[in-house]
Amino acid sequence: TLGSLCLPILLFFFLPEPAQKCKTGPVDLVFLIDSSRSVRPHEFETMRKFMIDIINTLDIGLNATRVGVVQYSSQVRTEFTLKTHARLSNIVKAINQIIPLAQGTMTGLAIRYMMNEAFTPEAGDRPKVPNVAVIVTDGRPQDRVAEVAAEAREKGIEIYAVGVARADMTSLRAMASPPFEDHVFLVESFDLIHQFGIQFQDKLCVIDYCSFGNHSCDHECVSVLNGYRCRCNEGYRLLEDSKTCQDMNMCNTVEHGCEYQCVSTPGSYHCICPEGQLLQDDGKSCGTCKSANIDLVLLIDGSKSVRPQNFELVKKFVNQVVDSLDVSAHGTRVGLVQYSSRVRTEFPLNMYHTADEIKAAVMKVDYMEKGTMTGLALKHMLENSFSEAEGARPLSRNIPRIGLVFTDGRSQDDITEYAKKAKEAGINMYAVGVGKAVEDELREIASEPVEKHFYYTTDFTAISTIAENLKLNVCPEESQGEIEVKNPCACESLVEFQQATMNSLEQLTQKHIL
DSSP states (O other): OHHHHHHHHHHHHTSOOOOOOSOBOOOEEEEEEEOOTTSOHHHHHHHHHHHHHHHTTSOBSTTSBEEEEEEESSSEEEEEOTTTOOSHHHHHHHHHTOOOOOSOOOHHHHHHHIIIIISSGGGTOOTTSOEEEEEEESSOOSSOOHHHHHHHHHTTEEEEEEEETTOOHHHHHHHSOSSHHHHEEEESSGGGTHHHHHHHHHHHBOOOGGGGSOOOOSSEEEEETTEEEEEOOTTEEEOTTSSOEEESOGGGTSOOOOSSEEEEETTEEEEEOOTTOEEOTTSSOEESSOSSOOEEEEEEEOOGGGOHHHHHHHHHHHHHHHHTSOBSSSSBEEEEEEESSSEEEEEOTTTOOSHHHHHHHHHTOOOOOSOOOHHHHHHHIIIIITSGGGTOOOGGGOOOEEEEEEESSOOSSOOHHHHHHHHHTTEEEEEEEETTOOHHHHHHHSOSSGGGTEEEESOGGGHHHHHHHOOSSSOGGGOOOOOOOOOTTSHHHHHHHHHHHHHHHHHHHHHHHO
16 A cells, blocks of 8 residues: 555656756756744655656756745744855755754745845846846745735746645645746645656746847847846837837937036936136037026115115116126026125025026015124035025036126125135125225135126115126126226225215205305
């Protein structure tokens, strides 16, 4: 009786090895074997022989097919990884040394372990080599398998599910890759598992489909299990038709027209210029200056000493400056900040995109009065006004950042720290002073060369002259000449002041007589 029971197994052991019908390509193959207590000792021996028969048909090697084995029950254990053995004889020896765990059936846990541990570079998994898992089980899983198996398949693991005897078909289908007729096998007993081995050998055969010459791959055809796939050269991506390759560097696929250099970004590109030159309005050519594109923030003194009627002149001064600029979303952007004892953004760089909108907003600005905290205003400009959140364009765009400070008196706080930081941050600073403005402070705010970046006049009525001569956005050769900076204590300035005073007195006298 014993002989009759063992006959199928003996017949199986002495079946001639199937002739290898084709050459197997590189595959990373992991066996995930159920060693729960329901698998009897002689059945486990059959499973052991099943694995050996399969690997005997493969081209084993670190540059060919790699094999790893993981067994599971209530726990999961790696017997050997994909990179442990490079020789067939060593793999066979290791399989024969496996000791069953003989506990529960936590198949879901085992699949997650396989995905996170067995198919990793550390364990020997190779990029661009098919990942194949063969799960052999004899019972219903004691945990959930569908979600984790789907996750494994999404990561590119091709799963074959082999069920024996008491295995549950629903669970097998939940684990396996589609199509199920090629990836799900259910046999009545371990004695018949060799039937799967013969079929599985055919599944691993790699016919060189690329050699047929009808693959239509743009760049490279790669033979894989039961077919082929197209692969693109480095720097290209495969399109949805799975055949066409597109250069990921858009500078190579469009007529960009960049004078100096094209820089590709995801789905787009832009031109850049060499150091010391600026990108011009056409977005392609380079020059030593730019006649339109700047980010300009004006800081206007709204302290009590300015007085309401003069503050209106300041607003007109701002609008004169705006009239000289080419304002647009892609050209010059203008922001306005008023300060006294506190600082208030009247409008940021990204609020208005036409000169008319800006000028209308300027005329609606309310006079703050109170103190003169110029240092606080410079800090606000640096940390807020020239932020990308408020509309300043990225520094990589090489668009000049210009700050213009208009004041009529000595600052009540220290300006040194943030005047220096503003210039160190690449902001080109202009300083315009009227009346009691202190020349030393104006010079400290102004960028180099100082003589071309600070302006002074004794009277608010003369600031329109400064606006006419203030060329913020033109090349030096386009400038119509800088206004002469005069020392208010110089003899010539005193004479000018005396003459202006006499004229004013004469006008008042005539008005009184009339």
